[in-house]
Amino acid sequence: MAGKIIKGIGGFYYVKTDRDNSVLECKARGVLRHQKIIPTVGDEVMIQSDNPGEWMIESILPRKNIFLRPPVANVDIGLIVFSMTNPKPNLLLLDMLLISSEIQYVKPIVCFTKRDLTSTAEEIAIKEIYEKTPYKLFFFSKNDTETMDKIISEIGGKTAFMAGPSGVGKSTMANYLCADQTMETGALSQKLKRGKHTTRHVELLETKNGGYLLDTPGFSSYKISEMIKPEELREYFPEFSRGECRFKSCLHNEEPGCAVKKSVAAGEISAVRYEHYLSLLDEIKKEQY
Structure with a gap:
């Protein structure tokens, strides 16, 4: 069976x-x-x-992917959760989580909580940074069940994990997404009957429409420099043009005739995303060479 x-x-x-x-x-x-x-x-x-x-x-059966921290296999979707404020979003960390997800063939969906505690202008600014990417963005507050229902529809029949910093409302969000279940962080093994000693385990909670959500709220990003080479990083910025630079091996940094740098100068690619690309490119080069 x-x-x-x-x-x-x-x-x-x-x-x-x-x-x-x-x-x-x-x-x-x-x-x-x-x-x-x-x-x-x-x-x-x-x-x-x-x-x-x-x-x-x-x-x-053959696995689509496997993660070690925490141990889980066949993940389809990564819910990358940041707050609009308290704490303010670290967009470099966000981009690192996007890349980590893509490397493992996980579809990332970006969720911004605490929408009611910030201004419309700040929301628009974030949307402008990511509008040229294919990533779906959701902005919502604690009681915005309509938006969270849209997120649930994205998970239907799939397995998802959550990633993002602490204090952004991941557990609150997870408890709404899952049907009659509560995300726990130190569940007691009823089978082993160890009294006060809790046994940490990994579990998939069922969402309201037949999907699964990993019960571990603090999924961490992998060290990108250990997973990809400098020339591969550009492939994880989907808004970057392909094959339009003067040199086929262009890293979109100091090379002449770079179409990506022209797009940044023209406002067609977010300068913030490009700065993050250069920062990560430099980090990968230092770690590998």
Whole structure:
């Protein structure tokens, strides 16, 4: 029977089955351990019962991606959450999270909270920075359920994680997105009955329209310099023109005849995004050379 691992704790894996959406407690077959394959939350698996009430994970289907911090596989969407104020948005960090998501084949969706605590002018300024990119932006306040319902529709049938700094309202947002569930940060293992000692585990919470949200609110960005080369960075700025520079190997920095620099000068590409590109390019070069 096919299913999806939605929680793993204490050597047990909880698989939501495709057949009837029931959740079954499973253990990993010994052959997986011998092959050094560790089942991960988000994995699509095949399970089988040898004895009544006992289920084993037989195999793990090919993964779209896998993350280590926290451990989760097959993520489709990254909800990148920043606040408009308190704290003010760090747009360089935002761009780093966009790139980290794209590298792992995760579709990023940018969410700005605390809209009611800032001015329309500040919202417009952020929109102008990202208007030439394909990224979807949502601006909303704590009680703006209409916008959060639009975000829910983006997750339908998919698996998503949240990323962004602390204090921006990720947990509040997650608790609205998920149906009758609460995001926790130190859930007690009822099976192990360890009293006051909590066991941290990773879990997928079901959203109101059949999607999944990772229960870990503090998803961190990967170090970009460890993942891509300097000449690859330009591919993660989708508004940059392709093949229009004088030199095919143009890094859009000091080369003559650069179409991207012309677009920046003409206001066709955000100067803020371009500055972030140069900063990250310099960082990657220093780390790798």
